[in-house]
Amino acid sequence: MPLIVTDYSWTQTDSTVFISVPLKGARAERVDFLSTEEYLKVHYPPYLFEAFLSEPVDEDRSTAKVGNGVAVITLPKCSNAFWEHLVITTYDKEKKKEVRERALLKYQERLCSESRSKAEKQQAEKKYALETMMKLEKEERDIILKRKEDEREKTTAELAAWQLRQRETAVGEAKLKLQDQRDRQNKLKAPTEKQEKGCSDEAKVKLDERGNSEAKSQKTTALLPAPRRSANIQVRFTPRVFPTALRESRVPEEEEWLQKQAEARRAGNADVEELKDLREEERNPEWLKDKGDKCFASGDFLGAVNAYNLAIRLHSKIPALHSNRAACHLKLKNLHKAIEDASQALDLLTPAVPANAAARARASVRRGSAFCQLQLYAEGLQDYQAALKLDPHNAALQADTQTIRDILQGSAIGTH
Amino acid sequence: MSSPLDKPQIISHFQKSLNYTVFDSKWIPCSAKFVCLGNYARGTGVMQIYEVQQGEAQLIKEQEFPKPIKCGTFGATSLQQRHLATGDFGGNLNIWNLEVSGTPVFSVKAHKEIINSIDGVGGLGIGDGAPEIVTGSRDGTVKVWDTRQKDSPVANMEPGEGETKRDCWTVALGHAFNDQDRCVCAGYDNGDIKLFDLRNMSLRWETNIKNGVCCVEFDRKDINMNKLVATSLEGKFHVFDMRTQHPTKGFSSVSEKAHKSTIWQVKHLPQNRDIFMTTGGAGNLHLWKYEYPSQRSKTDSDDLAVGVAGSVTLLQNATLSTQPIASLDWSPDKKGLCVCSGFDQTVRVLIVTKLSQV
Numbered sequence: 001m002p003l004i005v006t007d008y009s010w011t012q013t014d015s016t017v018f019i020s021v022p023l024k025g026a027r028a029e030r031v032d033f034l035s036t037e038e039y040l041k042v043h044y045p046p047y048l049f050e051a052f053l054s055e056p057v058d059e060d061r062s063t064a065k066v067g068n069g070v071a072v073i074t075l076p077k078c079s080n081a082f083w084e085h086l087v088i089t090t091y092d093k094e095k096k097k098e099v100r101e102r103a104l105l106k107y108q109e110r111l112c113s114e115s116r117s118k119a120e121k122q123q124a125e126k127k128y129a130l131e132t133m134m135k136l137e138k139e140e141r142d143i144i145l146k147r148k149e150d151e152r153e154k155t156t157a158e159l160a161a162w163q164l165r166q167r168e169t170a171v172g173e174a175k176l177k178l179q180d181q182r183d184r185q186n187k188l189k190a191p192t193e194k195q196e197k198g199c200s201d202e203a204k205v206k207l208d209e210r211g212n213s214e215a216k217s218q219k220t221t222a223l224l225p226a227p228r229r230s231a232n233i234q235v236r237f238t239p240r241v242f243p244t245a246l247r248e249s250r251v252p253e254e255e256e257w258l259q260k261q262a263e264a265r266r267a268g269n270a271d272v273e274e275l276k277d278l279r280e281e282e283r284n285p286e287w288l289k290d291k292g293d294k295c296f297a298s299g300d301f302l303g304a305v306n307a308y309n310l311a312i313r314l315h316s317k318i319p320a321l322h323s324n325r326a327a328c329h330l331k332l333k334n335l336h337k338a339i340e341d342a343s344q345a346l347d348l349l350t351p352a353v354p355a356n357a358a359a360r361a362r363a364s365v366r367r368g369s370a371f372c373q374l375q376l377y378a379e380g381l382q383d384y385q386a387a388l389k390l391d392p393h394n395a396a397l398q399a400d401t402q403t404i405r406d407i408l409q410g411s412a413i414g415t416h
Numbered sequence: 417m418s419s420p421l422d423k424p425q426i427i428s429h430f431q432k433s434l435n436y437t438v439f440d441s442k443w444i445p446c447s448a449k450f451v452c453l454g455n456y457a458r459g460t461g462v463m464q465i466y467e468v469q470q471g472e473a474q475l476i477k478e479q480e481f482p483k484p485i486k487c488g489t490f491g492a493t494s495l496q497q498r499h500l501a502t503g504d505f506g507g508n509l510n511i512w513n514l515e516v517s518g519t520p521v522f523s524v525k526a527h528k529e530i531i532n533s534i535d536g537v538g539g540l541g542i543g544d545g546a547p548e549i550v551t552g553s554r555d556g557t558v559k560v561w562d563t564r565q566k567d568s569p570v571a572n573m574e575p576g577e578g579e580t581k582r583d584c585w586t587v588a589l590g591h592a593f594n595d596q597d598r599c600v601c602a603g604y605d606n607g608d609i610k611l612f613d614l615r616n617m618s619l620r621w622e623t624n625i626k627n628g629v630c631c632v633e634f635d636r637k638d639i640n641m642n643k644l645v646a647t648s649l650e651g652k653f654h655v656f657d658m659r660t661q662h663p664t665k666g667f668s669s670v671s672e673k674a675h676k677s678t679i680w681q682v683k684h685l686p687q688n689r690d691i692f693m694t695t696g697g698a699g700n701l702h703l704w705k706y707e708y709p710s711q712r713s714k715t716d717s718d719d720l721a722v723g724v725a726g727s728v729t730l731l732q733n734a735t736l737s738t739q740p741i742a743s744l745d746w747s748p749d750k751k752g753l754c755v756c757s758g759f760d761q762t763v764r765v766l767i768v769t770k771l772s773q774v
Contacts, residue, residue: 152427155767156471163448224546225595227562231617233573237582238608238624245605245628247649
């Protein structure tokens with residue numbers, strides 16, 4: 001419950017009212033003023049001073065000074081009249097409450113509008129600053145652009161002038177040429193006229209003219225040296241495995257790939273004792289494959305299988321070896337082994353690229369024919385169809401596939 | 417410190433959009449015309465001649481050929497004749513008289529595969545001796561032709577029997593300071609640069625710059641070899657000082673990395689042999705100046721002379737498009753005027769200012 005201050009004093013002039021409120025020991029910061037045109041409140045807990053002013057005052061110009069234990073409030077009057085009393089005492093509680101609320105509202109509104117106007121002013125100033133900056137920068141840019149444009153126009157003008165000069169000189173040269181030609185023609189005319197008079201001289205004069213022109217052309221070619229004597233220079237290039245151009249950033253990757261290829265070629269698992277007595281070339285899978293192919297061609301299927309076996313022991317990842325061994329087993333009627341080898345070959349040929357399409361077709365055909373010989377015609381047909389897809393124009397393949405289909409449909413009996 | 421406005425500026429004079437892929441553009445000497453070479457989408461070659469008039473290009477002549485044209489040069493014709501020598505995708509070398517359409521003045525099936533690059537010397541009043549044309553092709557050979565000898569080349573630099581071949585991407589002629597001397601420099605896709613001496617018909621120097629060589633050029637064709645610039649993939653170029661050759665170390669060089677992409681072309685300013693422009697795969701142009709060292713050669717530990725390379729400074733750069741600028745040609749008549757064409761099917765005429773004050 002605030003303590004009402006009653007020991008205030010007031011004076012007035014024609015235009016202003018001065019109220020002096022003792023602060024009773026309160027510090028200056030703790031004093032809170034609220035003033036509107038009809039109400040004044042000074043609050044410094046626990047004390048409260050309020051005055052319902054008898055006449056309206058100019059709230060915008062009201063001031064308060066705090067010091068020396070008193071607060072002096074200066075209220076300029078709205079109308080210059082003598083006040084009998086400072087405050088209206090006839091207000092009842094309701095009225096007082098009303099006035100207080102109104103005052104509070106008004107005060108709040110005033111504060112709001114003040115802050116708003118301050119913010120707006122700041123905003124306007126910022127905008128102005130930005131606009132001036134932009135204008136300055138634009139001016140700079142314009143200067144540069146203008147200079148470039150000037151340069152361009154100057155060069156265009158120079159170019160046009162130079163072109164004009166060129167054309168003039170060209171015209172001049174053309175005129176000279178024409179003049180030259182006419183002179184030459186006149187010179188030629190003179191001897192021919194003489195010619196008509198004496199026919200015997202005709203041939204001689206013609207020869208003379210030809211002689212003149214030849215001499216002239218010889219002179220022009222003599223100014224240039226003869227063509228060089230032809231020669232070949234052999235070049236050797238810095239070796240490069242890849243067909244693409246050399247790029248520095250790709251070199252480490254390329255090295256890695258080459259190393260991997262090299263490792264894949266080297267012998268995988270060297271079983272020490274058995275392979276110790278192999279000759280150097282017998283370790284080379286290419287040589288062994290060749291040997292196997294020769295044996296197959298000459299009908300020595302067991303020899304071929306041996307060669308392929310050894311090659312596969314050294315290098316199990318080469319699909320050609322498995323595929324060829326499958327062909328050998330087919331001839332030897334080891335059908336299950338043939339199927340195994342053909343399947344392995346197909347597995348090794350897994351990235352299905354056009355480069356290994358032929359190999360895949362061959363392996364499929366071998367596996368298919370093994371299936372058919374085991375009378376598993378359905379699987380055989382599958383393999384033949386796969387081969388046909390890879391090699392659609394092979395007539396023999398088409399014929400075989402058709403035969404198998406017929407067998408499956410039971411219209412013909414027979415192995416293939 | 418010079419202000420930015422004192423540096424040479426690269427200003428675009430105008431640009432022309434074409435409806436075909438243009439591979440090469442060259443000024444016609446002593447005129448304000450340039451010729452564009454390329455191929456239509458239908459697979460035929462095209463040659464168009466434009467004239468610069470009042471700030472834009474007027475098409476004067478157009479001719480279509482059975483095979484697309486890759487490159488052309490005016491280097492080997494006289495100033496009066498101004499015949500254009502072209503190399504096309506089928507390996508044919510043709511020389512055309514631009515006034516007359518129809519059959520070429522000279523034609524030979526030079527190579528089995530596309531002619532990637534062509535250069536000429538001895539014409540236009542530049543260089544002494546007979547006019548010669550050199551062509552470099554994807555079949556790995558570099559051949560030098562004389563138009564008076566139609567059936568066989570004057571010189572043929574080919575890989576030996578059974579040797580692997582690498583694509584030759586660029587050729588340049590230089591060292592033509594008297595009747596007999598000529599040098600051919602060839603760059604290949606595996607980074608090899610080979611210098612052939614035509615007087616002795618031998619290989620004079622070779623090196624490998626670890627990236628495919630896109631373009632080589634001597635700073636001047638008609639003097640004792642002074643400098644050679646070689647540009648490559650991955651944004652690097654090398655400037656070789658060609659005055660001093662060491663028996664083992666060869667020519668010394670300075671290299672610079674720029675453009676962040678393939679450097680397609682290098683061309684020296686005809687009026688100042690120390691200024692050159694490089695064009696990049698990102699559609700940008702860099703203008704460089706070479707500064708000589710205080711001493712161009714010094715003796716090394718074995719008392720042999722070895723060259724000292726100078727330094728290269730960037731004068732200006734400009735980005736014109738997003739696609740590679742495949743060809744650039746300075747006008748020999750007007751300093752700073754150049755025509756460039758790119759794979760965005762546009763040909764641009766540029767003006768480079770303040771080159772006299774560099």
